[in-house]
Amino acid sequence: MDLETYRARWPDEDSAPGWDAIDAALAPLYPGQEPKHFAPAVHAALGGPDPIDGISLYRSEAGGMPHLHLVTYGFSMLYYDEDAITKPYSRFGFELTFRLRQDKSDDQMPAWAINLSQNIARYVFKTGRWFEPGHYMPANGPLKLGDPTALVGVVFDLDPELGVIETPHGQVQFLQMFGVTQAELDRMKAGEDGVQSVLAGHRRQNPLLVTDLGRE
Secondary structure: OOHHHHHHHOOOOOOOHHHHHHHHHHOOOOOOOOOEEEOOOOOHHHOOOOOOOEEEEEEEOHHHOOEEEEEEEOOOOOOOOHHHHHOOEEEEEEEEEEEEEOOOOOOOOOHHHHHHHHHHHHHHHHHOOOOOOOOEEEOOOOOOOOOOOOEEEEEEEEOOOOOEEEEOOEEEEEEEEEEEEHHHHHHHHHOOOHHHHHHHHHHOOOOOOOEOOOOO
């Protein structure tokens, strides 16, 4: 997109072309659904401690497993920035997603999942290191603190429904987190095909890689 087109489409410098692009990717999946949305009291640009400016939560029935679908706003460039239109990737080039199995009656925003996303963001923004499909990360304890879950880490892969989009500020991958056990982390560390082997095994029964805290 050239500068003239960019200015014509977003004449207001207070606009958010990157945010609009994420919303546009989600709209076909959840027509008419108003997501639950979390935003920090003070945005990072104004000195707030949370790097991510927004996290939306949708209810999904896809894949035959009712779940909550979490999507972040903030790893990519969200707001008007004329310098960003020449970049191949939007900021870090990804946003996080997370699919969490839930009872149909439960549509509350899981605070621990928000904290997990913000903690990952703090690491990324502090170190400048980003994640890509096939990367994994131990949580140094249960994925949900205080829960007897056996899940103690996450692996990252492309979100099977959102994939990769092109935004006015460059490409954005939707990287989905999937909760894994210590045994699965050990398999990933042991060999080059460990990550794909673990994911392939789960996709047979769980094609959207929905995380189930009760899984052993």
